[in-house]
Each structure stands twice: as structure tokens, then as C-alpha cells.
Amino acid sequence: MTRITANRRAFIKTSAAGAAVLAAPAIFRGTPARAAGVVNVWTYANFLPKEFKEEFQKETGIQVQERLVDDQGKQFNLLTAEQPNPTVDIVTVAGHRFLQFIDAGLLAPMDTGRLKNWGNINPVFSESDWAIIKDQKWGAPILSGAEVLAYNTEIVTPEEAKSWDVMFDKKYEGQTAYIIQDMMSVMMLYKGYDGNMIEYIDNPEKAAEIVKETRDFMIANKSMVRKFYDSGAEIQQMFVNQDVVLAHAWNGPISKLIMDGLPVAMTIPKEGSYGFVYTFNIPANAPNADNAYTLLDALLARPEIGANMTRTSGFISTINGAEQHLTDLEKKASSFTEVELAGLQFFRAEANDMKYKLVDPAVEEIKAA
Structure with a gap:
């Protein structure tokens, strides 16, 4: 069976050509037999x-x-x-x-x-x-999609958003949000580790050390977070209400905000992220x-x-x-630059059993801290 190792640039990249949606023909060619159920x-x-x-x-x-x-x-x-x-x-x-x-x-x-x-x-x-x-x-x-850094363009500058560091800048204390479990993978990458944990699949002690270090870092910076959220709709509403100015998010909900004309942008910071x-x-x-x-x-x-x-x-x-x-606006809201894509990696599953046995308890400890 053919396999293609997907590269970052081909992964969520749109072309420059485009046009508005035209009236669509029928889904099926010809007249299909009507199905029941x-x-x-x-x-x-x-x-x-x-x-x-x-x-x-x-x-x-x-x-x-x-x-x-x-x-x-x-x-x-x-x-x-x-x-x-x-x-x-x-x-x-x-x-x-x-x-x-x-x-x-x-x-x-x-x-x-x-x-x-x-x-x-x-x-x-x-x-x-x-x-x-x-x-x-x-x-x-x-x-x-991708895990992105989203920001209010009227308050946070593109230069600040080039690094995940901005999520821990005291001037934005209480104005950030993220999904804890997803953020842990990104923060491991931010710290120079393999957030997929495949590198440590034969070294569970090292994996445990990395998760503990990341957990402690997130607890130490918990005051930065207004809310640990769960769904795309939640983070959209927080940006609309200006409850937050920064967030780790999935690109889909943020793209919708951009398409709707809100002062929001997204990027893949220089430390990288996951697709x-x-x-x-x-x-x-x-x-x-x-x-x-x-x-x-x-x-x-x-x-x-x-x-x-x-x-x-x-x-x-x-x-x-x-x-x-x-x-053009829809393409702008759903694509990334070559520089951004260079830092994008795929989430992988090979070490998930070990990873989430460590990460899931750490997530609860961050919530309870």
C-alpha cells in the first residue's frame, strides 16, 4: 500500500488562485436509486x-x-x-x-x-x-488544521506573537486561555522536547521528567490564564467579548473569526506547533x-x-x-506562510499510551493547583 510522508508545506497550504463559490451541480451524476433509512x-x-x-x-x-x-x-x-x-x-x-x-x-x-x-x-x-x-x-x-497562537490584533503585535513567550508576558496576565492537554504538547515542544514523546518511548523515566517539568511550568504560570476552555465555540466567544487577547487554539474557530471580520489573527510561533x-x-x-x-x-x-x-x-x-x-479573505484566514509552516509538525500516535498515562494526571494537577 502506497505511503506518503506528508511534508509541512503541503499540509494546510492554499494556492493563490481562487474564486467565489459558483452554483453547484447535483452531488451525484445521473439519477441514483433513492435509498431508505x-x-x-x-x-x-x-x-x-x-x-x-x-x-x-x-x-x-x-x-x-x-x-x-x-x-x-x-x-x-x-x-x-x-x-x-x-x-x-x-x-x-x-x-x-x-x-x-x-x-x-x-x-x-x-x-x-x-x-x-x-x-x-x-x-x-x-x-x-x-x-x-x-x-x-x-x-x-x-x-x-493546526494548534495556533491566536491574538487580538488591536492589543498584541505581530512581533510579540512570533514566540509562545507572549503567553507568559505579565502585561497580559489573566487575559490568556488554552486547552490544557493540547497546550502541554505544545509547551513540551516550546521547551525543546518531543511533544509526541516518541523520542522517549524506550525511556519512560525521561518522559516522566519532561511531563513533570512542563506541568510545574504551567502551574507556575497559572495566573496568566483567564480560563482553561474545552471547545472552539468557547474561545470564539471569549475573543468576541474581549475576555482574552491571547490563546492557544485550533485554527478552525480562529479562522471563522477572521472571516467574520474580527480583529483577530493567528500564527505558528517560531518554536513550532502541531498539525x-x-x-x-x-x-x-x-x-x-x-x-x-x-x-x-x-x-x-x-x-x-x-x-x-x-x-x-x-x-x-x-x-x-x-x-x-x-x-481572498477566506484563503487568508485558512493558510500560513512558508516560515510558519516550517515549524509545523504532525501529531503522532506511537507513544500515546505512555504519553497520556503521564499527561492526563498532570492535567488534573494543573487544574487543582
């Missing part, structure tokens, strides 16, 4: 554009029943609790969490032969080394697997759909040509 999808807010869902339901007769999720761990626990008979047909898993779901027997391998539009995915995502586990593919990459890919996956024993494949194939059918997913979610579509259907 439903497809149950667990996903993040705005990952499935309203227009796509309406068009899909009209053309196929399949009703899309969507349940919003905001955390990979919660989704894992819920899917585990429903085994061996899940109520869901499509889940949304971040690429670096594949192993956790696969090892628990929660996902079915993806039969790409059932997706005639699979080739529309940029191979940087569909054929990357992280996407192939146990010689199988386990999901359809749909959106990509990730969201995938749509079919659970083992999904009750409506045929309908799930029908929806996935429709989602991959046209670059206009990918562009609309970027527009509604703020994350970057993995579908070839999607960027050509974005406006």
Missing part, C-alpha cells in the same frame, strides 16, 4: 455544511442525523459504552487518535473501493504514513454502513463541497481544488 453522524459543529446535508437528503432519501461532539476522549468513551452495537454510522476521529480507537476495536477498516471519489482527496492526506495502520486505511481525511487531520470513520458494526459510504462518497464528490466545509468550519479541506472556490 438514515445515517447517524457524530461530528464537530459545522463540519457538515447545512447546504450539503439538504442536497444529500433530497437526492438520496437518506436522512442525516447529526450529533455534535467537542472532545475526542468523550467520543471514545461514548463509542466504547455502546459496543458491540453502536448507534452511530460515522464518527470524527483526529488522525493521531487512530490507534486508541483501532486498538479498542471501535473502527472498521475503510473500504476505499466503495468510494469512487476517493481519488479527489489530496494524497498528502489520503496516503500519508499516519493514515495507514496495520496495512489498512481507517478513515477518509476531510479537514486539516492534525480530522477523518470521518465508520465504526465497527455500524448499523447503516451502506448509507455511511454513500454519504462519504457524496462529500468527496466536488471541490466546491470541500470549500464550503472550510467556509463553515474554518479548517482546511483535504479535497483537491477546494481552495479555488474560496475568496
Whole structure:
């Protein structure tokens, strides 16, 4: 099976060409037989554009029943609790969490032969080394993103935002926010360590020392933080209300703020950060697997759909040509410079078992400090 080791520059980079979205043709060519039933999808807010869902339901007769999720761990626990008979047909898993779901027997391998539009995915995502586990593919990459430093452009300067140091500048005390678990990985990188912890997979004592050092650093700087938040909607509201001027965040929610004209910008600081890919996956024993494949194939059918997913979610579509259907502002809000991309690494899963056994207790200790 072909593998491509995804490089940083190809990872969430948009082209200079582009145009506004045109009226879209039907999802399916010809007139498909109308299907019966439903497809149950667990996903993040705005990952499935309203227009796509309406068009899909009209053309196929399949009703899309969507349940919003905001955390990979919660989704894992819920899917585990429903085994061996899940109520869901499509889940949304971040690429670096594949192993956790696969090892628990929660996902079915993806039969790409059932997706005639699979080739529309940029191979940087569909054929990357992280996407192939146990010689199988386990999901359809749909959106990509990065952990970014977001800032209020009326208060924080671009020069200040070039380093994660600004998150610990006393003049911004009480005006920052972050997701603790994600921030710990970034802070390990900030301190010169491997935030994926793959370097220490055979040296758990060193891994424990690094997590302890990072935990203590974050506790010592806890006064800087207004709130440890959980969802993209929370950080958006905090920027809108001017509760914070700085945050570690996913690029998607921040991109939406930029598209809406708020005085917010985002960057990948010089110390670097981590990128990730969201995938749509079919659970083992999904009750409506045929309908799930029908929806996935429709989602991959046209670059206009990918562009609309970027527009509604703020994350970057993995579908070839999607960027050509974005406006200049939308492209600006969903791309990074060559210098920024040079510091971007993928989240990896190889050491996750060891990593999160150390990180999860540290997160609780930071909260309680």
C-alpha cells in the first residue's frame, strides 16, 4: 500500500488562485436509486455544511442525523459504552487518535473501493504514513488544521506573537486561555522536547521528567490564564467579548473569526506547533454502513463541497481544488506562510499510551493547583 510522508508545506497550504463559490451541480451524476433509512453522524459543529446535508437528503432519501461532539476522549468513551452495537454510522476521529480507537476495536477498516471519489482527496492526506495502520486505511481525511497562537490584533503585535513567550508576558496576565492537554504538547515542544514523546518511548523515566517539568511550568504560570476552555465555540466567544487577547487554539474557530471580520489573527510561533487531520470513520458494526459510504462518497464528490466545509468550519479541506472556490479573505484566514509552516509538525500516535498515562494526571494537577 502506497505511503506518503506528508511534508509541512503541503499540509494546510492554499494556492493563490481562487474564486467565489459558483452554483453547484447535483452531488451525484445521473439519477441514483433513492435509498431508505438514515445515517447517524457524530461530528464537530459545522463540519457538515447545512447546504450539503439538504442536497444529500433530497437526492438520496437518506436522512442525516447529526450529533455534535467537542472532545475526542468523550467520543471514545461514548463509542466504547455502546459496543458491540453502536448507534452511530460515522464518527470524527483526529488522525493521531487512530490507534486508541483501532486498538479498542471501535473502527472498521475503510473500504476505499466503495468510494469512487476517493481519488479527489489530496494524497498528502489520503496516503500519508499516519493514515495507514496495520496495512489498512481507517478513515477518509476531510479537514486539516493546526494548534495556533491566536491574538487580538488591536492589543498584541505581530512581533510579540512570533514566540509562545507572549503567553507568559505579565502585561497580559489573566487575559490568556488554552486547552490544557493540547497546550502541554505544545509547551513540551516550546521547551525543546518531543511533544509526541516518541523520542522517549524506550525511556519512560525521561518522559516522566519532561511531563513533570512542563506541568510545574504551567502551574507556575497559572495566573496568566483567564480560563482553561474545552471547545472552539468557547474561545470564539471569549475573543468576541474581549475576555482574552491571547490563546492557544485550533485554527478552525480562529479562522471563522477572521472571516467574520474580527480583529483577530493567528500564527505558528517560531518554536513550532502541531498539525492534525480530522477523518470521518465508520465504526465497527455500524448499523447503516451502506448509507455511511454513500454519504462519504457524496462529500468527496466536488471541490466546491470541500470549500464550503472550510467556509463553515474554518479548517482546511483535504479535497483537491477546494481552495479555488474560496475568496481572498477566506484563503487568508485558512493558510500560513512558508516560515510558519516550517515549524509545523504532525501529531503522532506511537507513544500515546505512555504519553497520556503521564499527561492526563498532570492535567488534573494543573487544574487543582
